[in-house]
Amino acid sequence: MPETPTPTPTPTPTPTPTQRSLAIDNIGSLITNDPTLGRGSLGIIDNASVVIVDGVIEYVGPAGALADDRIDADGACVLPGFVDSHTHLVFAGDRAEEFTARMAGQPYDGGGIRVTTDATRNMSTGALDGLVRQRLAEAHRAGTTTIEIKSGYGLNVVDETRSVEIARRYTTESTFLGAHLLPAEFEGRADDYIHLVCNEMLDAAQPHAKWVDAFCETGAFDADQSRAVLEAGRAAGLGLRLHGNQLGHGPGVQLAVDCGCASVDHCTYLSNSDIEALAGSDTVATFLPAADFSTRQPYGDARRVIDAGATVALASNCNPGSSYTTSISFCIAIAVREMGMTIDEAVQAVTLGGAAALRRTDVGRLTPGSAGHATILDAPTHHHLAYRPGVPLIRQTIGPLGSLDPIRPQRGSTR
Numbered sequence: 001m002p003e004t005p006t007p008t009p010t011p012t013p014t015p016t017p018t019q020r021s022l023a024i025d026n027i028g029s030l031i032t033n034d035p036t037l038g039r040g041s042l043g044i045i046d047n048a049s050v051v052i053v054d055g056v057i058e059y060v061g062p063a064g065a066l067a068d069d070r071i072d073a074d075g076a077c078v079l080p081g082f083v084d085s086h087t088h089l090v091f092a093g094d095r096a097e098e099f100t101a102r103m104a105g106q107p108y109d110g111g112g113i114r115v116t117t118d119a120t121r122n123m124s125t126g127a128l129d130g131l132v133r134q135r136l137a138e139a140h141r142a143g144t145t146t147i148e149i150k151s152g153y154g155l156n157v158v159d160e161t162r163s164v165e166i167a168r169r170y171t172t173e174s175t176f177l178g179a180h181l182l183p184a185e186f187e188g189r190a191d192d193y194i195h196l197v198c199n200e201m202l203d204a205a206q207p208h209a210k211w212v213d214a215f216c217e218t219g220a221f222d223a224d225q226s227r228a229v230l231e232a233g234r235a236a237g238l239g240l241r242l243h244g245n246q247l248g249h250g251p252g253v254q255l256a257v258d259c260g261c262a263s264v265d266h267c268t269y270l271s272n273s274d275i276e277a278l279a280g281s282d283t284v285a286t287f288l289p290a291a292d293f294s295t296r297q298p299y300g301d302a303r304r305v306i307d308a309g310a311t312v313a314l315a316s317n318c319n320p321g322s323s324y325t326t327s328i329s330f331c332i333a334i335a336v337r338e339m340g341m342t343i344d345e346a347v348q349a350v351t352l353g354g355a356a357a358l359r360r361t362d363v364g365r366l367t368p369g370s371a372g373h374a375t376i377l378d379a380p381t382h383h384h385l386a387y388r389p390g391v392p393l394i395r396q397t398i399g400p401l402g403s404l405d406p407i408r409p410q411r412g413s414t415r
């Protein structure tokens, strides 16, 4: 084991009178994600403190730092708040009956995504907002401090726009996913629907969105249709991300790399050339193992992707049809048990990896100058996240999503 570098103690911060400082002290094992600060790739410091001033980390180092307020970690592990880079939190209803039938091996034709689309379209904006807040609170209790939220259950101009507008109230990482699936009223007219997505729908949703996304898969949209959505989004000033290679081999990964997407998500089926393309690009390979779990699919081969040199993230994909969980700890446990990832790699994939998938450098790490978003475990080390699957090990989550305050005043007349 490499020797632990001893960080140079820094003076206790002197905040301005309006800023209160917070010390998380007596940390048994601190995951910084900066190898220059501690041991191993996770940059682990034993017996540590972190001081946060005005939401920003001012000090990381040996225990005993002073501040206005103090949280005693009592020897526990502290790690960066999870960065969940793929969720579909804006929806109404659930699909428990469909899941129950699938698990029992019984045929079930209850309508699939159309059940969710109908319920979402029929719910008031206030009620939909309330559901998103509940799900965010659940995610926060499970350790998530940064979250991406997609639209994608409205599938018309009005309901896609209000979905992405609700998402934007709670996160800067809001994604327009009008090209999620073909709505029933466009059956047999996918190109017409894509034209709507790329024009009127994009124009209406764009003010509330940071990202554009599409579902490039057999049964959803083909490579040309998905490329059209990405190019229109880029022209409108949005960042690009893509769903691909969930249900089989397909063009999604190559398209995402070609277009310079920040991330391509699912990656359950990857060819050698897909992996080479990812390794030679800045596109993050995001695995969504809870979806593979809930649909009895094979798991993605994260080991090969990591060994090839690509950047990997893990995310929850929280949605009512194929992955109704906000638990990043659950994703870590699956990734370690089923996808060939070490525990260190899995923990890095839900922190630094998620941040990379959102092109963020201020989250996913606990280093001076980064956001003061931390998770305190009821465990001495991060290994327990995989070693004790299903156990609620998140003692406290510090940082955004906590207050659930809208990040800016509500606007428009869609409420």
Ligand SMILES: [Zn+2]
Binding pocket: 086, 088, 243, 317
């Ligand atoms: Zn998704």
